[in-house]
Amino acid sequence: MLEFFPFKRTIPFMSWGKVTTAISLLTFLFAIWALWHQGLNLGVDFTGGTLMEVRTSQTADLHAIRGALDKTGLPEVSVQNFGTSRDVLVRLPAKHGANAATTSNTVMAALQTVDPSVELKRVDFVGPQVGKELYDNGALALLVVAFGIMAYLAIRFEWRFAVAGMLANMHDIVIILGVFAFFQWEFTLTVLAGVLAVLGYSVNESVVVFDRIRENIRKMRGATIPEIIDDAITRTMSRTIITHGSTQLMVLAMLFFGGEALHNFALALTIGIMFGIYSSVLVASPLLLMFGVKREHFIKPVEKKEEAVV
Amino acid sequence: MNRFPLWKYVLIGVTLVVAFLYTLPNFYGEVPAVQVSPVRSSEKADIALLGRIESTLKTAGLASSGIELAGNSIKARFANTDTQIKAKDALQSGLGERYTVALNLVSASPDWLTAIGALPMYLGLDLRGGVHFLLEVDMKAALEKSAIRYQNDFRTELRADKIRYGRIAREGNVVSVHFNTRDQRDAAINKLGTVFTELILTPEDQAEGFSFSARLRPEAETKVQEFALQQNITTLRNRVNELGVAEPVIQQQGASRIVVQLPGVQDTAKAKDILGRTATLEIRMVDEQADPIAVSQGQAPFGDDIVPSREGGTIAVKKDVVLTGDSITDASPGFDSTSGQAAVHLNLDGKGARIFQDVTRENVGKRMAILLIEKGQAEAITSPVIRDEIGGGRVQITGMETAQEASDVALLLRAGALAAPMQIIEERTVGPSMGAENIEKGFHSNIWGFAAVALFMIIYYRIFGLFSAVALAINGFFLIALLSMMQATLTLPGMAAIALTLGMAIDANVLINERIREELRNGSTPQAAIHAGYDRAWATILDSNLTTLIAGVALFWLGSGPVRGFAVVLCLGILTSMFSAVTVSRAMVNLTYGRQARLAKVSI
Numbered sequence: 001m002l003e004f005f006p007f008k009r010t011i012p013f014m015s016w017g018k019v020t021t022a023i024s025l026l027t028f029l030f031a032i033w034a035l036w037h038q039g040l041n042l043g044v045d046f047t048g049g050t051l052m053e054v055r056t057s058q059t060a061d062l063h064a065i066r067g068a069l070d071k072t073g074l075p076e077v078s079v080q081n082f083g084t085s086r087d088v089l090v091r092l093p094a095k096h097g098a099n100a101a102t103t104s105n106t107v108m109a110a111l112q113t114v115d116p117s118v119e120l121k122r123v124d125f126v127g128p129q130v131g132k133e134l135y136d137n138g139a140l141a142l143l144v145v146a147f148g149i150m151a152y153l154a155i156r157f158e159w160r161f162a163v164a165g166m167l168a169n170m171h172d173i174v175i176i177l178g179v180f181a182f183f184q185w186e187f188t189l190t191v192l193a194g195v196l197a198v199l200g201y202s203v204n205e206s207v208v209v210f211d212r213i214r215e216n217i218r219k220m221r222g223a224t225i226p227e228i229i230d231d232a233i234t235r236t237m238s239r240t241i242i243t244h245g246s247t248q249l250m251v252l253a254m255l256f257f258g259g260e261a262l263h264n265f266a267l268a269l270t271i272g273i274m275f276g277i278y279s280s281v282l283v284a285s286p287l288l289l290m291f292g293v294k295r296e297h298f299i300k301p302v303e304k305k306e307e308a309v310v
Numbered sequence: 311m312n313r314f315p316l317w318k319y320v321l322i323g324v325t326l327v328v329a330f331l332y333t334l335p336n337f338y339g340e341v342p343a344v345q346v347s348p349v350r351s352s353e354k355a356d357i358a359l360l361g362r363i364e365s366t367l368k369t370a371g372l373a374s375s376g377i378e379l380a381g382n383s384i385k386a387r388f389a390n391t392d393t394q395i396k397a398k399d400a401l402q403s404g405l406g407e408r409y410t411v412a413l414n415l416v417s418a419s420p421d422w423l424t425a426i427g428a429l430p431m432y433l434g435l436d437l438r439g440g441v442h443f444l445l446e447v448d449m450k451a452a453l454e455k456s457a458i459r460y461q462n463d464f465r466t467e468l469r470a471d472k473i474r475y476g477r478i479a480r481e482g483n484v485v486s487v488h489f490n491t492r493d494q495r496d497a498a499i500n501k502l503g504t505v506f507t508e509l510i511l512t513p514e515d516q517a518e519g520f521s522f523s524a525r526l527r528p529e530a531e532t533k534v535q536e537f538a539l540q541q542n543i544t545t546l547r548n549r550v551n552e553l554g555v556a557e558p559v560i561q562q563q564g565a566s567r568i569v570v571q572l573p574g575v576q577d578t579a580k581a582k583d584i585l586g587r588t589a590t591l592e593i594r595m596v597d598e599q600a601d602p603i604a605v606s607q608g609q610a611p612f613g614d615d616i617v618p619s620r621e622g623g624t625i626a627v628k629k630d631v632v633l634t635g636d637s638i639t640d641a642s643p644g645f646d647s648t649s650g651q652a653a654v655h656l657n658l659d660g661k662g663a664r665i666f667q668d669v670t671r672e673n674v675g676k677r678m679a680i681l682l683i684e685k686g687q688a689e690a691i692t693s694p695v696i697r698d699e700i701g702g703g704r705v706q707i708t709g710m711e712t713a714q715e716a717s718d719v720a721l722l723l724r725a726g727a728l729a730a731p732m733q734i735i736e737e738r739t740v741g742p743s744m745g746a747e748n749i750e751k752g753f754h755s756n757i758w759g760f761a762a763v764a765l766f767m768i769i770y771y772r773i774f775g776l777f778s779a780v781a782l783a784i785n786g787f788f789l790i791a792l793l794s795m796m797q798a799t800l801t802l803p804g805m806a807a808i809a810l811t812l813g814m815a816i817d818a819n820v821l822i823n824e825r826i827r828e829e830l831r832n833g834s835t836p837q838a839a840i841h842a843g844y845d846r847a848w849a850t851i852l853d854s855n856l857t858t859l860i861a862g863v864a865l866f867w868l869g870s871g872p873v874r875g876f877a878v879v880l881c882l883g884i885l886t887s888m889f890s891a892v893t894v895s896r897a898m899v900n901l902t903y904g905r906q907a908r909l910a911k912v913s914i
Contacts, residue, residue, distance in 0.1 A: 190872060
């Protein structure tokens with residue numbers, strides 16, 4: 001039998017509470033600082049504006065392209081290479097007015113003066129009002145998911161589990177956002193979808209541990225709550241690592257083969273998966289302890305009577 | 311204890327066969343085709359048209375690998391894109407302007423698969439290339455436009471009843487009318503209140519005189535907005551036909567927005583131009599003196615234009631324009647109250663009504679033509695005979711053969727004349743090469759990811775790992791089959807979601823396998839361990855999948871475009887994975903180990 005984690009003894013995770021809480025707090029504060037100080041580099045989906053991806057026939061002459069675009073009189077045009085030397089990304093800020101939609105045609109005409117065989121690969125034009133709506137809906141989706149999952153955990157387990165699980169996962173989300181802010185990676189709609197998927201996914205981890213805790217509370221009659229939690233985490237440890245490892249394999253495939261479009265999505269998932277393991281084991285469970293979870297919360301009075309008889 | 315009743319195996323077998331069948335079309339791919347459909351909705355594609363297409367292709371010397379009639383269009387398949395483009399040109403010139411000829415791709419799977427409704431997945435624009443527009447209809451302008459019409463109508467009505475009025479002013483969508491005396495004002499409110507029941511008329515006493523203000527009732531306001539939106543959708547549909555797009559999507563989104571998706575369109579500048587263009591309507595007199603033979607030969611008499619007529623043939627119309635479409639405020643299909651014939655009811659504004667009255671008085675018994683002018687080309691929509699002098703701006707046109715025709719004419723009149731201004735507020739264009747690249751990237755992500763996970767599972771859990779890997783592959787089949795059956799739009803984020811759900815689906819098998827190992831470690835017999843492993847893991851699997859499902863549903867609800875595509879796949883993937891990871895893998899385990907009463911060892 002091939003085993004990565006042949007733990008014979010229970011690992012005393014709960015006794016490391018102070019250290020892990022400190023680590024969490026530090027990364028969390030770092031993420032908040034990055035978000036506060038640098039902010040997210042929001043893509044055109046949220047800010048509004050025009051984003052164009054073109055492929056030139058030879059190595060793109062960015063200088064000539066910039067020159068041609070300057071002549072169009074469009075303000076704040078940004079031109080950069082991405083991927084290969086023939087792929088060029090042109091960005092323009094949001095512009096009010098009826099002719100905003102024709103910006104991409106103006107740009108294309110200008111690019112054709114530099115390279116007649118330039119090929120248009122992608123245009124994203126988002127009007128300012130649409131951008132704002134997408135932003136608002138994104139924020140709303142985040143809240144709905146958070147509360148939906150919390151309500152589910154509260155019904156399925158107990159409110160303490162719900163709050164602990166949610167806090168742990170919000171901590172993951174803030175860290176993902178913090179990392180994106182720190183490195184100024186572009187935050188697009190697809191990345192947002194990834195972040196929300198992480199929220200749903202990494203709660204899984206807490207659910208698995210919580211499930212074990214509940215089972216242990218019923219089984220391990222003599223044990224204290226920290227012992228019960230330690231046992232639950234130890235026994236689910238190898239499943240945790242393997243599951244997340246498998247998901248990460250898929251995500252790595254996206255990171256390597258998915259190209260530019262899925263790159264940041266895969267990055268968000270990677271951070272989410274890494275911190276998901278950490279937070280559900282070393283954040284959610286100490287929180288649970290802090291909230292004072294007790295045996296009585298799970299053992300029904302009927303079972304108590306039986307205990308008395310025994 | 312690890313045996314399924316026969317019906318379970320049969321059920322699993324049947325689902326597998328169905329899933330396989332519906333996945334199959336995706337492997338056959340698509341072949342180039344040309345799609346021919348009539349421009350007007352009242353016309354049908356039929357066997358006669360099919361025959362014409364066949365003979366046109368034959369004369370052009372182009373071989374089609376199959377021509378079929380489906381719905382209201384005819385699709386002809388070709389061996390390669392070269393023939394496809396030649397065929398498009400040949401058909402375009404051979405069939406004339408009454409038909410839209412567009413390039414398309416059709417499923418290459420055998421007929422029996424198509425017959426059971428098995429089609430390839432419906433690819434989103436980011437995978438097939440094309441343009442997506444979101445247009446916003448200016449509702450404020452639509453309401454103001456209706457207020458302007460009431461300004462004119464008030465004038466006509468008050469004048470007809472000889473009620474003296476002062477200034478008629480408009481601010482936004484509120485019209486206010488001023489009077490010298492209270493009696494005049496009250497009489498006006500009485501009169502107008504019975505004619506325009508859709509308005510709220512509020513009297514206002516001011517120092518300098520008496521007035522009332524008129525505004526639309528909220529429900530009437532909604533109606534005006536819905537009307538403007540519908541009309542714009544109709545206009546867009548007519549225009550898009552012109553672009554020759556095979557499967558355009560034109561849909562309402564929310565209260566004031568329209569989504570236009572044009573798969574395969576590359577020339578976005580042209581598309582924007584056509585969508586943004588306005589058509590105009592003109593009413594002109596028909597030249598009754600013109601020589602019918604000269605007209606049919608295209609020789610226009612002096613001072614006339616020759617225009618094609620929708621009723622067939624060509625007619626000569628005077629160059630003088632009686633009215634333009636701006637004067638038409640509404641057009642709706644209906645029936646003539648006396649004869650019961652299908653009819654179109656037109657409303658004209660005040661000025662238009664006066665001109666119309668004069669013209670009809672002088673030309674009783676003659677014909678007038680209503681022309682639709684688009685791209686600088688005029689076409690007579692209808693050319694009715696004037697039976698009587700028409701006053702009051704309410705015109706009824708009869709002579710339509712069916713109610714369908716009446717509603718088509720009404721639509722055309724509205725579509726040409728009355729569109730509220732629209733603005734493109736979102737555009738997403740994906741070039742054809744980019745689409746193909748995206749498919750390839752999504753496919754590679756899935757294949758390599760799956761291979762890595764499967765390899766790992768087999769090394770780590772051996773036989774049980776193999777079961778898990780097979781269950782995972784089956785999950786992939788289920789997902790693709792479901793997406794094909796539902797014809798849900800597959801986007802690049804959707805492909806990412808397939809990879810992600812496959813990665814997450816393995817969680818269920820890991821949970822089960824770990825549980826079995828643990829039970830074995832605690833000294834259970836292999837059979838008992840397998841049983842307990844599946845049993846105990848189930849609650850956890852359910853919990854963990856449901857939380858992800860909550861995220862998926864929220865994303866679907868609040869997401870748009872690409873995110874929605876992601877959410878659909880995520881939700882479906884979770885559902886299929888619960889079935890495949892638990893039931894299908896259990897069936898494999900049961901088939902392998904279930905019958906061995908004294909199982910000493912399992913490979914896990």
